[in-house]
Amino acid sequence: MERLTERTAVGILVKENYEKETLKTLYSCYGGKPNPHYTNCEEGYCAMEKLADYEDAEEQGLLLRLPCGIGADVYSIPSKTNFLLNLLNRHEEENRVFHQTVDRIIFKKCGWYMECDSDLKYGTGRILLDTSYGVTWFLTRAEAEAKLKEMEEASDFSE
Structure with missing residues (x-):
C-alpha cells in the first residue's frame, strides 16, 4: 500500500487526498509541537507521527494485517x-x-x-x-x- 506519510529533516509530511494525483497537499508535523495546519498535533500527541510509525513498522515486516482474529x-x-x-x-x-x-x-x-x-x-x-x-x-x-x-x-x- 502506498504510504500516506514521509519522514523528512523538517518533520513528517502527510499526503491528503492521495487518491487524486493532482490534489496532493503536504503538511509538516514537528515532533509533536502544535501545527497551525493540523489540529491533532498538540501536547506531545500527533496522529501523523503515530501513522508514520505504523507505516515504518509495516515496511520493516513488524506489522501484520490479519483478515480475522482468534475466536472469529x-x-x-x-x-x-x-x-x-x-x-x-x-x-x-x-x-x-x-x-x-x-x-x-x-x-x-x-x-x-x-x-x-x-x-x-x-x-x-x-x-x-x-x-x-x-x-x-x-x-x-x-x-x-x-x-x-x-x-x-x-x-x-x-x-
Whole structure:
C-alpha cells in the first residue's frame, strides 16, 4: 500500500487526498509541537507521527494485517483438487461449507496459518493457510457458498 506519510529533516509530511494525483497537499508535523495546519498535533500527541510509525513498522515486516482474529468464525471448503476427488470417489457430501472457529494463529518464517477448534478437537487437518484466504476459506458463509457453486459449475462431473 502506498504510504500516506514521509519522514523528512523538517518533520513528517502527510499526503491528503492521495487518491487524486493532482490534489496532493503536504503538511509538516514537528515532533509533536502544535501545527497551525493540523489540529491533532498538540501536547506531545500527533496522529501523523503515530501513522508514520505504523507505516515504518509495516515496511520493516513488524506489522501484520490479519483478515480475522482468534475466536472469529470462518468457513472453509475443499480445495479444487479435493472437490474433484470427492466427486470421483462418490463422496459428494464432503463438498460443502465447513464452519469453524479460529483457535490459534501461528506465525512462521514463510507466513502464518490458523488452527481452528475442530482441528484441535477432531484432528481434521483443515489448517487455514494465509495463501488460501479467499480460495478455500472465507469470513462469511455466503462467500464460501459462492466459491463452492463456482467450482460446481466449472466441474465436468456435476449432474
